[in-house]
Amino acid sequence: MDLQKFVLNYKNDVVKSIQESVRIKSVQEDPKEGMPFGEGPAKALEHMLNLGKNLGFKVENFDNYAGHIDFGDGPDEEMIGILGHVDVVPEGKGWDYPPYEAKIVDGKLYGRGVLDDKGPTIAALYALKAIKDSGVKLNRKVRVIVGANEETGWGCMNHYFGELKMPQPAMAFTPDSTFPVTYAEKGILHLSLTKEYNDKLDFIIKGGVAFNSVPDSAIGIFPLSLKNEIDLNLEKYNEEKEFKITSVEKEGKIELLSLGKASHGARPSNGYNAITALFEFLSTLKIEDKKLKNLVEFFNEYVGMEYSGKKLGINFKDEPSGELTLTVGKIECEDNKIMFGFDIRYPVTYKKDQVINEVEKRAKTKGMDITIRSAKNPLYVPKDSFLVTTLMDIYKDITGDIDAEPVSIGGGTYARAVNNGVAFGALLKDQEDNMHQKNEYLELDKLDTWLKIYVQAIYNLAK
Template identity: 80%
Template sequence: MNLQELVLDYKNEVVKSIQDSVRIKSVQEEPLKGMPFGEGPAKALENMLDLGRRLGFEVTNFDNYAGHIDFGTGSDEEMIGILGHVDVVPEGKGWDYPPYEARIVDGKMYGRGVLDDKGPTIAALYALKAIKDSGVKLSKKVRVIVGANEETGWGCMNHYFGKLNMPQPAMSFTPDSSFPVTYAEKGILHLMISKECSENLNFSINGGVAFNSVPDSALGIFSLSIKDEVLLKLDKFNSEKEFKISLSEKNEKLELLSLGKASHGARPSNGYNAITALFHFLSTLNIEDLELKNMVQFFNQYIKMEFSGKSLGINFEDEPSGELTLNIGKIECQNNKIMFGFDIRYPVTFTKEQVIEEIDKRAKNTGLTLSIRSEKAPLYVPKDSFLVKTLMNIYKEITGDIDAEPVSIGGGTYARAVKNAVAFGALLKDQEDNMHQKNEYLEIEKLDIWLKIYVQAIYDLAK
């Protein structure tokens, strides 16, 4: 029986199931009783687990933190894992179609999570369904592990593997990156720099929705005392930029709205950071307010418009994973509190301590306090391992991309939550990467390749 042909029979069901999942807004919210990440993620998790039940698998929900879907009777020691997540980053603004409608237009399904990571997880689940229905016998158990807090802290995996001490698979993949195989993932640091001021600030700056997204807007509200200088310099500044800063007056205050382009925080060069752009412009002004002046000086001296962290002294680089990347994802400056958040992806041969030491020295010079919001250690699986070689061969055979090589990324996937795991798809080379951006979409025709790859991967790892 040809599994790659059989799995395509489920394509229409896959499309409907993705739509059902995307229509549940699963951005993290305030916890509720029995819903540690809020109502949306809990509903999305149960939706995915219920799909597993309807497809005929054994399913368990672990306190709405995570769940798993099992097929086969092999031992836990030899188990094959597939890790996916149902939570999503906030939708942001500017969508052409409602982000939680999963509307299909010209062969594309638009919606938050169609790529990251509801669509790929559901494709892998139906690939397992095809194997089940084929009657093919596997020698190893396959477990689809689904989390509800991947985007904002990994509390799901900490609960599942930490508190509950669930067994780790012998080898795993997560369909939460791009093809071919991601064998190295940079370390991730979400750092917060803050300052408590003795008096209320005479300005406010707010921008960004998440540390790990390049912000596409930032709004600064200032005293009218800088109006004349802004008028003198803003047109020239905007003339040299693709994305603009607009000026308006409201309630006897000056408002500067900086616009940019959103992107995943692991790929800051693919976007345009509205926060750093606003501070870049502010650095051209003669600012008298002391707190604002200190903030502008900090950005102008240490952040600039850089992606590498060079001015912070952290532009580290290595052969397996490349250069460090830096993104300022969020800022809040209002009342008597200043806070902004870093997303840093550092190379696999460096340590978090090396990064933190350099930033902390410079923060202290400006009277700012550095704290760690979250952290994830790097991942590295050798290219010549059985897992990497097997998945690479499958990818090459099905796509014809015979010159492909394993890759390293700055993104953080569930692969680093377990031993001997890699990210494997689902983004193909000719697909636009608009994860974490407006108008996230999935070309329906790409499901054919996704399904073929995942059904073969599960079979070859578990046969």
């Protein structure tokens, strides 16, 4: 049986199933009874598990936190795991096609989650279906583990592996990154810096939709007393900028709109941060308001436009995973409170406390409190391990990319939820990486390669 040829028979079904899943808006919301992450993620999880059931697999839902889809027999301690997630980041603005319509245009399927991570998870599930239907015998159980809270806290995996103590697979991969194999993932810290005042702020600054996304817009609303300063400096500031800041007088206030380019928080250099741009402009103004002045000074001194964390004293780097990255993903300054949201990806040989201590020292200089919103330890699987070498060989054989090497990333995947796991695809080298951005799309002809790789990966690991 030529599995790589056989699996392509399922391509049309894969496309339809991805479309069905994308049409479920699965951004985290306030919890409801029996829906810990809101209605959308619960419905998306139900869809994925029903798909698994309809394809002939055993499925189980664990309180709408997570679920799994099983094929084959064998002891749990020897099973192969495939981990995917059905939740998505907020869609943002500026899409050419509705983000939850799953429209196909010129061979591209547009929609939030087609790359991250509904599309790849469904492709892997159909690869398992092809193995089931082929009659090829596997010696290990294969379990597809599906979570509903990967983007905003990992409560799904904490519940599944932590509270429920579900068994760890012997080996696992998650199709939630890029090809070839990701053997190292930086540690991830989401920190908020906050400060509260006794009286109300005379300004409002808002920007960003999630800590782990580079924001493509930010807005500042200020008293008219700043209008002359803004008018004097804005044209000069915008002269050499690709992404502009605009001003308008509205309802007795002066309003600034900063535009940028969104990207995943793990790759801030791929975007242009509208929040940091707004503060860069504010630093050119003579500001009398003490609260605003202190805020701008703090930002300029310790953050600025760079994303290495150098001004905060955290520009760490190492050989396996490279340099630390820093993203200001969110800001909320309103009423009597200021809040910055930082996404920090630190190298695998460093500890989170080394990062936190340096940030805290500098935050205290402006009376800011630091809160750890979430923390994920680094992942590191040796390049010469059976898991990495097996998957690398499959990738090279199918793509012809014989010079490829395992990679390290700043992104955080479910691979670090298991004891022996790596990220494996699904983004190919010639695919545009627009995860977490507007117009997220999947070129349908890439599904052929995805399916071939995943069916061979499952077979080689589980045979």
